[in-house]
Amino acid sequence: MERVKPRTLSGFMELLPAQQAKMERMLQVLRETYSLYGFAPLDTPVIESAEVLLAKGGGETEKQIYRFTKGDSDLALRFDLTVPLAKFVAANYGQLAFPFRRYQIGKVYRGERAQRGRFREFYQADIDIIGDGALDVINEAEIPAIIYRTFTALGLKGFCIRVNNRKILNGFFAILGLTDRAADVMHAIDRLDKIGAENVAAILIDSVGLTQAQADEILRFITVPGGSAEKLQYLAQYRGRNEVFDTGLDELTAVAGCLPAFGVPEDHFRIDLTIARGLDYYTGTVYETTMTAHPEIGSICSGGRYDNLAEYYTDKKLPGVGISIGVTRLFYVLQEQNMLSEAVVSAPADAMVLPMTEDIAFAIEAATALRDAGIRTQLYCEKKKFKARIGYADKLGVPYVLFIGEDEIRDGVVAVKDMATGVQTTCTLPEAAALIRTGLAVRGSGCVIAE
Amino acid sequence: MERVKPRTLSGFMELLPAQQAKMERMLQVLRETYSLYGFAPLDTPVIESAEVLLAKGGGETEKQIYRFTKGDSDLALRFDLTVPLAKFVAANYGQLAFPFRRYQIGKVYRGERAQRGRFREFYQADIDIIGDGALDVINEAEIPAIIYRTFTALGLKGFCIRVNNRKILNGFFAILGLTDRAADVMHAIDRLDKIGAENVAAILIDSVGLTQAQADEILRFITVPGGSAEKLQYLAQYRGRNEVFDTGLDELTAVAGCLPAFGVPEDHFRIDLTIARGLDYYTGTVYETTMTAHPEIGSICSGGRYDNLAEYYTDKKLPGVGISIGVTRLFYVLQEQNMLSEAVVSAPADAMVLPMTEDIAFAIEAATALRDAGIRTQLYCEKKKFKARIGYADKLGVPYVLFIGEDEIRDGVVAVKDMATGVQTTCTLPEAAALIRTGLAVRGSGCVIAE
Numbered sequence: 024m025e026r027v028k029p030r031t032l033s034g035f036m037e038l039l040p041a042q043q044a045k046m047e048r049m050l051q052v053l054r055e056t057y058s059l060y061g062f063a064p065l066d067t068p069v070i071e072s073a074e075v076l077l078a079k080g081g082g083e084t085e086k087q088i089y090r091f092t093k094g095d096s097d098l099a100l101r102f103d104l105t106v107p108l109a110k111f112v113a114a115n116y117g118q119l120a121f122p123f124r125r126y127q128i129g130k131v132y133r134g135e136r137a138q139r140g141r142f143r144e145f146y147q148a149d150i151d152i153i154g155d156g157a158l159d160v161i162n163e164a165e166i167p168a169i170i171y172r173t174f175t176a177l178g179l180k181g182f183c184i185r186v187n188n189r190k191i192l193n194g195f196f197a198i199l200g201l202t203d204r205a206a207d208v209m210h211a212i213d214r215l216d217k218i219g220a221e222n223v224a225a226i227l228i229d230s231v232g233l234t235q236a237q238a239d240e241i242l243r244f245i246t247v248p249g250g251s252a253e254k255l256q257y258l259a260q261y262r263g264r265n266e267v268f269d270t271g272l273d274e275l276t277a278v279a280g281c282l283p284a285f286g287v288p289e290d291h292f293r294i295d296l297t298i299a300r301g302l303d304y305y306t307g308t309v310y311e312t313t314m315t316a317h318p319e320i321g322s323i324c325s326g327g328r329y330d331n332l333a334e335y336y337t338d339k340k341l342p343g344v345g346i347s348i349g350v351t352r353l354f355y356v357l358q359e360q361n362m363l364s365e366a367v368v369s370a371p372a373d374a375m376v377l378p379m380t381e382d383i384a385f386a387i388e389a390a391t392a393l394r395d396a397g398i399r400t401q402l403y404c405e406k407k408k409f410k411a412r413i414g415y416a417d418k419l420g421v422p423y424v425l426f427i428g429e430d431e432i433r434d435g436v437v438a439v440k441d442m443a444t445g446v447q448t449t450c451t452l453p454e455a456a457a458l459i460r461t462g463l464a465v466r467g468s469g470c471v472i473a474e
Numbered sequence: 475m476e477r478v479k480p481r482t483l484s485g486f487m488e489l490l491p492a493q494q495a496k497m498e499r500m501l502q503v504l505r506e507t508y509s510l511y512g513f514a515p516l517d518t519p520v521i522e523s524a525e526v527l528l529a530k531g532g533g534e535t536e537k538q539i540y541r542f543t544k545g546d547s548d549l550a551l552r553f554d555l556t557v558p559l560a561k562f563v564a565a566n567y568g569q570l571a572f573p574f575r576r577y578q579i580g581k582v583y584r585g586e587r588a589q590r591g592r593f594r595e596f597y598q599a600d601i602d603i604i605g606d607g608a609l610d611v612i613n614e615a616e617i618p619a620i621i622y623r624t625f626t627a628l629g630l631k632g633f634c635i636r637v638n639n640r641k642i643l644n645g646f647f648a649i650l651g652l653t654d655r656a657a658d659v660m661h662a663i664d665r666l667d668k669i670g671a672e673n674v675a676a677i678l679i680d681s682v683g684l685t686q687a688q689a690d691e692i693l694r695f696i697t698v699p700g701g702s703a704e705k706l707q708y709l710a711q712y713r714g715r716n717e718v719f720d721t722g723l724d725e726l727t728a729v730a731g732c733l734p735a736f737g738v739p740e741d742h743f744r745i746d747l748t749i750a751r752g753l754d755y756y757t758g759t760v761y762e763t764t765m766t767a768h769p770e771i772g773s774i775c776s777g778g779r780y781d782n783l784a785e786y787y788t789d790k791k792l793p794g795v796g797i798s799i800g801v802t803r804l805f806y807v808l809q810e811q812n813m814l815s816e817a818v819v820s821a822p823a824d825a826m827v828l829p830m831t832e833d834i835a836f837a838i839e840a841a842t843a844l845r846d847a848g849i850r851t852q853l854y855c856e857k858k859k860f861k862a863r864i865g866y867a868d869k870l871g872v873p874y875v876l877f878i879g880e881d882e883i884r885d886g887v888v889a890v891k892d893m894a895t896g897v898q899t900t901c902t903l904p905e906a907a908a909l910i911r912t913g914l915a916v917r918g919s920g921c922v923i924a925e
Contacts, residue, residue: 024785024786026529026786026787026788026789027525027526027529027786027787028526028787029526029560029561029562029564029565029784029787029788030523030526030561030565031518031519031522031561031562031565032519032521032522032523032547032549035519035521036519037517037518037519037562038517039566039569039570040514040515040516040570040576043514043515043516043517044514044515046517047515058822058850059845059848059849059850059851060845060850060851060852061822061823061826061850061851061852061853062822063491063494063495063822064491064494064495064498065491065494066488066489066494066497067482067488068482068483068486068487068488068595069520069581069595070483070486070540070583070594070595071482071483072481072483074478075478075479075480075481078477078478089521089542089544089549091540091542091543092542093540093585094585096483098483098540109480110480110481110482111480111482111488113480114480114481114482115490118490119490119491120866120869120870121866122854122856124822124852125491125822130520132521134544134545143521144519144520144521154856157856157857158856159855159856159857161834161853161855162855165853168842172845281834281835281838284835284836284838284839284842285838285842286842286846333480334475335475335477335478336477336478336479336480337477337480338477371509371512371513371514371575371576372512375512383612383732384732384735385735387612387732387735387736388735391619391735391736391737394510394511394623395737397510398510399509399510399511399512400510400511400512401511401512401575402512402612402616403573404610404612404613405573405605405608405609405610406608406610415571415572418571419571
């Protein structure tokens, strides 16, 4: 027979079982944490009508979109989870209760140029809160709490939620009389991290045409040092000069003020006036989250407040706030940095039952009893030598092996071996289940990320 | 602004939140049950190289496949989870431990003619056990246990796992001297359920060219009445006349014999000699599962034993056994039959915190405390009238609402209303958490399917 080389397309992540177990754990933590905040799971199709998906135009991603025809239909694969959300809310407006809080964890597709660490198929894990006409600022204040709990539940310790408010920037530019050049100014300060203050000042003066004084004031403004209290106090000096600025400052004050009640520690939060997050979509609070030890990775969770989710589909005003985690890229980065815990059980089973006799009825009963007790159990009956059987359990990393020989069958007991310590215990089935459960509880307490 | 009508393609299931909650529950039960049997989760790309995906040829589904080009690449969307598994195992052979047990729950794509109850994007939930060169029959015997536990965990009671062995059919045809006409005979008996015994006999005689005696023997054989013991005894009369038949009978005897130890009740299992499941892929035990009250729906979980998973990719012999549940279709059918439980909590939150004052700090603390206790909590602070707020909680079906007014803030307590009974209790936060948890434990014990 002629054979085809089995290969997976480049830019598509396909993990071996032990790594996939960690990815599943991450996805489960995301589902559970998002659910704790009252978000409903949503599942939209991967394929949409191209007309619907590209109603807004794909922007920078348009070239990357997987678009094709099937019969008469012009189709495309979703490139994010926001456009499908907008479609869903507009299409089902009458049947939803607002604010509508949904999470969606799913694969999206972008045919980017293939390179290390860039993916063409990747998971996004999004939450959004959509209001009908209005949405209280408390929803913006709650987002840092969700980010904090999510990454803490994953096991990440060194991270910082950086927050800004677009109204403050827009109001500030208006105060300086720079509203018509706001986009250029924003573009320049967005690069502060990469090129430094001096180069930003040079661009502001030479390219954007600002005076030295204006450039100085902007740089002083966005780089003002101190904690949240100091920054809010500094910003207060501009109060009363522009309505948009004042509203933005009120919102930022509300967001920062709610953090203690939401349980977000001060050292995991920072007001960062340099964050802009693109030029037009976001209108209020914006968020970025960076890993303290790896600022070079950039933001691992971003989002913000917007005024109009679905304007391409409906005349209903649907303001919202949302964040997105690029799960596939995050997983890749954690893997690269050796930050995925080795302590997490990544074996497909907690226990393996190895019958040592021809008669396997008791071995089957033992496996069934363990499964009834909620223990993930594999029954291994292949006709192999003892060494090969143990080698198999070892290769999978199964933490407990149960041997069942003639003596055990006669006495109605099992010999349980803890594969980590080598300790072997002969006991009844309920005792074995209890022993394994206790051992797993200790191992299972670890998080998927280890710093 | 010109607007695009927001619509979802026909043949693509997109559920509203309350229904999606039930779907998520089903998927979670499948993940957990499959995991109990030591299957590792696998996640392969939705897009594959067309050359790889269609190595075997798409067969009947070839026309239905979503195939397109992107740049120079000839791509296709997966139409099942078996071909990607074959690719994965062939590509990663050296890094896997065999038997390799994997489950995969994911969307697959078939551009079928759109009609009610037919889906172009649908979830399959597959398990397979792949051996390296050989695979013990115990793996075939374990499959009914997995099917039984899975549907029982979902809440289905009236279902029957029907099992046959292809070697018995092939051996029997050989005994009758009909090996060269086996495919035609199989095709005729496969229609027994639909057209009845008389018409099958007519086809066997008129079209296939069998004698009356041969047709009679075949029909007597496949419709022999009785339980497993009687059927196995009936089959035993053919022993010693054909090696393949004898092997098949040994295997079927082993599968039926293991059921008690695996905990599968006799009334949920039936040997059904009419099951063929296609003509060439399966080589041993084959499975179908039908709902007792709805035989018209056909099989809701099918599969079987095969000899060569990945022959199009590798010369390694990889025998296996697997089953598949078409989750999207099953969900659709259960919905149509009103078999999805209304008792399951389908609200996105277990509790809603409603602050009745301007100062919401204590309300935020209350929500945070409930979330710390693992209770899915929504904080509702929109500026609406009381009636609208309660109406919102009602519309979502949130089981508990916590009111926090001036009195509660002063006394450090909350007023918890059970929305089902209307009973309101004023208590501390830990007491509220305990009260809600107890109430949820009662509700949560229900399964997603209710008969």
